Amino acid sequence: MTSLPAQPSKKKLGLVVDLDICVGCHACSVNCKEWNTGGHSAPLTDQDAYGANPIGVWFNRVHSYEIVQDTGKSWTVNFPKSCLHCEDAPCVPVCPTGASYKRSEDGIVLINGDYCIGCKLCSWACPYGAREFDEDAGIMKKCTLCIDKIYNENLEPQYRVPSCVSTCPAGARSFGDLGDENSDVSKLVKARGGYDLMPEQGTKPTNKYLPPRPRNAENDANGQQAKLDSVDTSGANVIARWVDKVLSR
Amino acid sequence: MHPAKSVIAFTTATGAGYGLLIFMIALNMAGLLPSDATFALLGFGLAFAMISAGLMASTFHLGHPERAWRALTQWRSSWLSREGVMAIFAYGPTGLYGLVWYMSPETLATPLMMAVGLVGIVSCLITVYCTSMIYASLKAIFSWANSWVPASYLVLSLMTGALLCDLFAYAFGFSTTVLDIAVLVLLAAGLLVKLGYWKYVAQTVNPTTPETAIGLPTAQGGKVRVLESSHTEDNYLLKEMGFAVARKHAAKLRMIAIVAGFVAPVFLVWCSSILSDSIAVYPLYSAVFVCAVGIVVERWLFFAEAKHAVMMYYGENS
Numbered sequence: 001m002t003s004l005p006a007q008p009s010k011k012k013l014g015l016v017v018d019l020d021i022c023v024g025c026h027a028c029s030v031n032c033k034e035w036n037t038g039g040h041s042a043p044l045t046d047q048d049a050y051g052a053n054p055i056g057v058w059f060n061r062v063h064s065y066e067i068v069q070d071t072g073k074s075w076t077v078n079f080p081k082s083c084l085h086c087e088d089a090p091c092v093p094v095c096p097t098g099a100s101y102k103r104s105e106d107g108i109v110l111i112n113g114d115y116c117i118g119c120k121l122c123s124w125a126c127p128y129g130a131r132e133f134d135e136d137a138g139i140m141k142k143c144t145l146c147i148d149k150i151y152n153e154n155l156e157p158q159y160r161v162p163s164c165v166s167t168c169p170a171g172a173r174s175f176g177d178l179g180d181e182n183s184d185v186s187k188l189v190k191a192r193g194g195y196d197l198m199p200e201q202g203t204k205p206t207n208k209y210l211p212p213r214p215r216n217a218e219n220d221a222n223g224q225q226a227k228l229d230s231v232d233t234s235g236a237n238v239i240a241r242w243v244d245k246v247l248s249r
Numbered sequence: 250m251h252p253a254k255s256v257i258a259f260t261t262a263t264g265a266g267y268g269l270l271i272f273m274i275a276l277n278m279a280g281l282l283p284s285d286a287t288f289a290l291l292g293f294g295l296a297f298a299m300i301s302a303g304l305m306a307s308t309f310h311l312g313h314p315e316r317a318w319r320a321l322t323q324w325r326s327s328w329l330s331r332e333g334v335m336a337i338f339a340y341g342p343t344g345l346y347g348l349v350w351y352m353s354p355e356t357l358a359t360p361l362m363m364a365v366g367l368v369g370i371v372s373c374l375i376t377v378y379c380t381s382m383i384y385a386s387l388k389a390i391f392s393w394a395n396s397w398v399p400a401s402y403l404v405l406s407l408m409t410g411a412l413l414c415d416l417f418a419y420a421f422g423f424s425t426t427v428l429d430i431a432v433l434v435l436l437a438a439g440l441l442v443k444l445g446y447w448k449y450v451a452q453t454v455n456p457t458t459p460e461t462a463i464g465l466p467t468a469q470g471g472k473v474r475v476l477e478s479s480h481t482e483d484n485y486l487l488k489e490m491g492f493a494v495a496r497k498h499a500a501k502l503r504m505i506a507i508v509a510g511f512v513a514p515v516f517l518v519w520c521s522s523i524l525s526d527s528i529a530v531y532p533l534y535s536a537v538f539v540c541a542v543g544i545v546v547e548r549w550l551f552f553a554e555a556k557h558a559v560m561m562y563y564g565e566n567s
Contacts (some may be wrong), residue, residue: 055482058484064475067471079562115319117314127457140312199461200457209463
């Protein structure tokens with residue numbers, strides 16, 4: 001059934017992405033592709049993989065933005081984006097076949113590849129671009145939150161996290177139950193002011209983003225970007241001034 | 250959004266087909282179209298051909314057409330599924346009405362066949378409404394998620410259907426002033442509803458912006474600028490939702506849609522209504538042709554001009 005669960009699940013498994021930490025190395029994207037091409041929605045196919053115009057299915061993409069404030073201050077934000085496993089997932093009810101569904105036990109949004117007819121409507125309904133069509137298989141694919149890893153009893157408990165989380169070299173990604181307010185991830189969201197993407201779309205995303213921490217105020221007390229001043233030679237001694245004069249010719 | 254040929258063919262052809270069925274049945278029930286067997290055969294035949302071809306076209310773009318039957322199962326939640334169920338249901342009463350019209354037209358006046366005709370008309374209208382709601386229910390595409398969309402799909406379906414019905418009526422010498430006036434009123438209504446839609450889209454502010462998309466900057470105001478794309482090559486999202494060609498020629502294409510889809514047909518239908526019976530049908534042939542061109546351009550623009558929220562992540566402005 002592609003209706004959303006009647007009651008939102010108590011358990012809401014999801015990710016917390018710390019934009020203060022992410023260095024934009026794309027390791028999460030690459031390891032996601034690596035794990036999932038052998039996982040639940042395998043394979044993640046590519047077309048023309050070694051040719052001039054390669055294109056393929058990825059569940060996780062890392063964008064980079066410059067934030068320019070009205071004061072003139074600016075900074076860079078590396079922004080990983082994957083399925084947010086929304087509570088009111090707009091991709092689920094639009095599915096005409098029952099292939100797209102949200103699990104009532106933990107809130108993970110999945111696709112049953114045997115039912116999908118490849119109409120692409122779910123990808124139109126998702127405002128975040130979390131779903132990508134597999135041209136080879138003719139079906140839609142999306143982040144599974146590594147469902148085949150997080151519940152995998154053949155792995156040591158510490159490895160039962162999504163591959164984007166386990167591979168992040170900077171520790172920018174956390175995984176846990178965002179429905180439990182005492183979980184580590186919920187505490188992190190509370191402490192750091194974690195927020196939803198596109199709240200106006202009414203999707204109630206499970207995944208949260210942590211904003212970059214405020215910059216150190218001492219560096220820019222006047223509200224100006226810290227920058228190098230040009231060299232002032234007027235206070236230098238006679239030899240230094242003579243060297244500067246000779247070398248400036 | 251990428252304007253797929255299959256979806257343009259599906260929405261325009263089925264819309265005109267259902268509109269034609271509605272006018273054939275309604276005018277016959279009102280006693281304004283005679284119960285001529287050949288007329289019924291051609292009218293219903295063309296309508297069912299257009300509807301069936303449109304439905305077939307919509308399955309061409311599926312990744313797994315052989316599983317298309319599954320799309321009939323989720324009518325509780327999905328407008329696409331509802332559309333499929335209604336499209337199949339509508340064949341029943343409309344097909345029966347057409348068959349009876351062809352086989353024993355005198356039976357059409359019975360209360361039972363009047364009821365069948367009425368159910369047929371209503372099921373055609375519901376099917377077109379379901380088609381429009383496939384698009385109007387997508388909040389992620391700001392210019393679609395409004396009631397102008399179902400309004401324009403319904404009016405344009407009736408308009409194109411009435412025009413086709415008028416052509417048949419003239420070709421068989423069954424033309425009536427009522428139908429001529431209905432076509433002219435619907436052409437005017439079609440133009441108004443499209444102008445209203447375009448005005449609405451131009452004047453309404455999309456709440457989704459690049460700033461809400463990445464959720465920064467939170468407090469002090471400011472702007473988000475793309476520094477580096479998340480991938481060096483093309484991807485599915487850009488191909489399917491990043492279509493931007495239309496914006497370049499949008500004003501000219503809208504003018505073509507207005508003139509070919511509405512203004513020229515009004516003039517040509519008026520010509521037919523004042524010409525002598527022997528030549529009156531010829532302006533209507535041209536009217537159907539230019540209107541078809543105009544409506545295809547209109548539908549192409551409907552898809553191509555629509556901006557998807559995900560493009561905020563790729564440097565699009567709201």
